[in-house]
Amino acid sequence: MKKSLTTIGGARLPVISLNTLVIGSGAAALNAAVCLHEQGVEDIAIATEDWEAGTSRNAGSDKQTYYKLSLAGELPDSALRMAVDLFAGGSMHGDIAYTEAQNSARAFFHLVELGVPFPHNRYGAYVGYKTDHDSRQRATSAGPLTSRLMVEALGREVKKRGIPVLDRHMVITLLTHARKEARKVIGAVAIDQKNIREDGCGFVLFNAVNIVLGTGGPAGIYKASVYPESQLGSHGLAFAAGAVTQNLTESQYGLASLKFRWNLSGTYQQVIPRYISTDARGGDEREFLNDYFPDMGRLATAIFLKGYQWPFDPTKVEDYGSSLIDILVYQETVFRGRRVFLDFRRNPSGGGKLKEFDFRLLSPEALTYLERSGALLPTPLERLAKMNPPAIEVFKAHGIDLAGEPLEIGLCAQHNNGGFRGNLWWESNIRHLFPVGEVNGTHGVRRPGGSALNSGQVGSMRAAFYIARRYGAKPPTVKAFLAQAQAEAGETLDSARKMLDAKCRDSDHIARTRLEIQERMSTCGAAIRDPEKVKPAVGEAWSLYSRLKSELKVRSVKELPAAFRNLDLCLTHALYLEAIHEYLSRGGKSRGSYLVLDPAGTRPCPELGEEWRFSLNPRPSFVDHKILEVSLDSRGRVVKEWVDIRPIPQEDSWFENVWEDFREGRIIRGEEE
Numbered sequence: 001m002k003k004s005l006t007t008i009g010g011a012r013l014p015v016i017s018l019n020t021l022v023i024g025s026g027a028a029a030l031n032a033a034v035c036l037h038e039q040g041v042e043d044i045a046i047a048t049e050d051w052e053a054g055t056s057r058n059a060g061s062d063k064q065t066y067y068k069l070s071l072a073g074e075l076p077d078s079a080l081r082m083a084v085d086l087f088a089g090g091s092m093h094g095d096i097a098y099t100e101a102q103n104s105a106r107a108f109f110h111l112v113e114l115g116v117p118f119p120h121n122r123y124g125a126y127v128g129y130k131t132d133h134d135s136r137q138r139a140t141s142a143g144p145l146t147s148r149l150m151v152e153a154l155g156r157e158v159k160k161r162g163i164p165v166l167d168r169h170m171v172i173t174l175l176t177h178a179r180k181e182a183r184k185v186i187g188a189v190a191i192d193q194k195n196i197r198e199d200g201c202g203f204v205l206f207n208a209v210n211i212v213l214g215t216g217g218p219a220g221i222y223k224a225s226v227y228p229e230s231q232l233g234s235h236g237l238a239f240a241a242g243a244v245t246q247n248l249t250e251s252q253y254g255l256a257s258l259k260f261r262w263n264l265s266g267t268y269q270q271v272i273p274r275y276i277s278t279d280a281r282g283g284d285e286r287e288f289l290n291d292y293f294p295d296m297g298r299l300a301t302a303i304f305l306k307g308y309q310w311p312f313d314p315t316k317v318e319d320y321g322s323s324l325i326d327i328l329v330y331q332e333t334v335f336r337g338r339r340v341f342l343d344f345r346r347n348p349s350g351g352g353k354l355k356e357f358d359f360r361l362l363s364p365e366a367l368t369y370l371e372r373s374g375a376l377l378p379t380p381l382e383r384l385a386k387m388n389p390p391a392i393e394v395f396k397a398h399g400i401d402l403a404g405e406p407l408e409i410g411l412c413a414q415h416n417n418g419g420f421r422g423n424l425w426w427e428s429n430i431r432h433l434f435p436v437g438e439v440n441g442t443h444g445v446r447r448p449g450g451s452a453l454n455s456g457q458v459g460s461m462r463a464a465f466y467i468a469r470r471y472g473a474k475p476p477t478v479k480a481f482l483a484q485a486q487a488e489a490g491e492t493l494d495s496a497r498k499m500l501d502a503k504c505r506d507s508d509h510i511a512r513t514r515l516e517i518q519e520r521m522s523t524c525g526a527a528i529r530d531p532e533k534v535k536p537a538v539g540e541a542w543s544l545y546s547r548l549k550s551e552l553k554v555r556s557v558k559e560l561p562a563a564f565r566n567l568d569l570c571l572t573h574a575l576y577l578e579a580i581h582e583y584l585s586r587g588g589k590s591r592g593s594y595l596v597l598d599p600a601g602t603r604p605c606p607e608l609g610e611e612w613r614f615s616l617n618p619r620p621s622f623v624d625h626k627i628l629e630v631s632l633d634s635r636g637r638v639v640k641e642w643v644d645i646r647p648i649p650q651e652d653s654w655f656e657n658v659w660e661d662f663r664e665g666r667i668i669r670g671e672e673e
């Protein structure tokens with residue numbers, strides 16, 4: 001890494017030249033940096049807006065899951081079997097599923113070697129359990145904070161290897177250069193938030209051969225969100241550079257607590273808390289679920305099942321299924337403006353046509369589970385204390401005493417299955433740009449729980465391998481870099497300077513604009529999608545974006561990072577809404593983790609109003625047999641393309657042939673070959 005200075009637009013700016021810039025400090029980005037270094041690519045640095053931020057470091061759940069090839073137990077497993085299960089989620093490319101499966105054990109043991117305490121027995125068997133959409137026992141967990149333990153282990157290795165970390169550097173532009181048809185990334189512009197001054201606005205230029213983009217999920221576009229507050233996402237960067245996305249329509253939503261963002265899966269539901277709603281000020285308390293369920297047995301069983309069936313799923317609504325609860329929570333909070341809470345202090349109470357809560361009313365599955373756990377205890381809290389005491393402690397540590405107060409909840413965005421498209425080596429259509437982790441959308445409609453963490457580790461390892469073999473060159477001279485990058489870097493600086501207006505009196509507009517984006521997405525582009533609302537929302541999103549581009553003002557340079565972030569989030573939400581609109585206009589109905597309202601469909605239950613009619617995708621349907629790709633072209637126009645789903649490859653696995661290909665360097669091919 002070499003540092004120099006250059007002058008752009010009259011400002012003296014630092015230029016950092018290096019082989020690979022890794023952006024972000026989540027599990028995927030850190031693994032990319034460690035793997036690059038292990039592979040001998042040492043001219044690298046990590047630029048992160050905040051070392052302590054991001055989903056990996058700050059999110060977790062009841063038992064945060066890591067999905068990998070089954071390595072113990074009686075059920076035989078193979079990478080092909082695992083690929084088949086990943087592929088079965090729908091709208092996922094088969095070659096990517098196969099690659100994620102084939103490399104999962106290697107990526108997993110890499111973490112084990114770095115010290116992540118995944119449990120094993122005395123024979124060294126890394127035993128697993130079954131997660132959702134999993135035919136074997138492929139899931140493992142290091143506890144509620146698995147991803148945090150991963151970043152801590154990877155972070156220690158980054159430090160040990162002396163990989164430079166440029167903390168508080170927020171990247172705002174990817175610099176690209178087009179040669180013939182192919183566009184490649186050549187660097188980036190970041191704001192050094194510790195050194196923001198008037199003249200250069202804190203800008204730092206990166207002259208890089210490769211960029212690994214590990215900026216995480218698009219959390220900042222949602223109001224109802226269980227992503228940690230520190231995670232906002234930066235998809236707008238890569239959109240603006242022309243990177244192609246896939247499956248943006250596919251995200252996971254589920255019930256989560258709001259005051260402290262935590263997803264309420266597993267034992268939080270299996271102990272069968274009481275669901276209550278109140279008016280905005282906390283009065284008029286009601287057990288609103290009682291109006292919709294025909295008897296206490298089905299209500300209590302649906303709550304119990306929500307534990308295993310955490311993400312909202314429109315196929316689990318019918319016949320008073322567990323996902324009916326998500327719809328009812330959404331109706332109370334979004335349509336009726338009420339607040340919903342889980343009360344662990346009391347059992348659901350009967351009344352009207354519902355009997356009082358009694359274990360004997362539960363389904364045999366729920367009753368046996370509680371019985372075997374020794375949890376047939378009087379209150380939900382006592383059951384939780386018996387089955388999972390850390391689940392209570394997590395809230396205590398964040399100032400919430402489940403014994404003293406009910407827990408406010410909402411139907412929240414948790415994970416984006418889609419994102420930027422990568423090839424087998426996680427390289428995007430923009431050459432030398434490698435999106436890894438959640439920003440890379442390898443998953444399709446459904447995915448096994450825990451496969452997000454596997455995908456992030458496999459993808460970052462593959463990117464590192466490819467860079468080490470093919471893209472290990474030194475960066476160009478600063479002069480050569482500037483010949484290609486100066487104009488774009490200068491434009492970014494100009495736009496920052498145009499935003500600066502010492503007379504700007506509207507100190508609230510950054511927060512207001514962000515709320516507008518988030519409310520639009522949570523109302524139109526999240527778990528419940530009304531085609532009548534999506535169409536106007538697309539127009540509103542673009543009109544906000546053009547207003548921001550021309551009118552966005554801030555009083556001081558210190559506000560520039562937030563202003564650039566709003567531009568990024570605004571562009572991101574416009575493209576997500578474009579994708580949703582395109583899906584709906586191709587006849588797409590409910591699937592994955594969202595419900596599409598459809599007057600010609602059926603009601604979720606007879607007790608819900610006509611406005612709730614919905615239908616699932618018919619089989620076969622156009623949208624289920626394709627993958628939707630969305631991008632911006634070089635003139636800023638939205639490009640939407642439905643592409644065929646690639647099957648799982650039938651590779652020639654004859655050893656001598658593979659050996660020859662390997663010896664001759666033919667196993668590594670890029671998109672151009």
Ligand SMILES: Cc1cc2nc3c(=O)[nH]c(=O)nc-3n(C[C@H](O)[C@H](O)[C@H](O)COP(=O)(O)OP(=O)(O)OC[C@H]3O[C@@H](n4cnc5c(N)ncnc54)[C@H](O)[C@@H]3O)c2cc1C
Nearest residue numbers: 024025026027028049054055056065171216437438450453
């Ligand atoms: C509540 C919850 C529970 C989950 N449970 C599971 C689970 O059980 N199993 C599973 O597989 N997955 C789970 N997930 C998903 C999984 O945790 C995430 O997908 C994964 O941690 C994302 O890792 P990442 O490295 O891609 O991004 P992150 O960890 O989010 O890191 C992104 C990084 O990029 C930085 N950054 C962003 N923009 C910029 C910029 N412009 N410039 C510089 N830096 C930037 C951020 O500060 C951060 O350091 C869960 C998610 C949530 C929210």
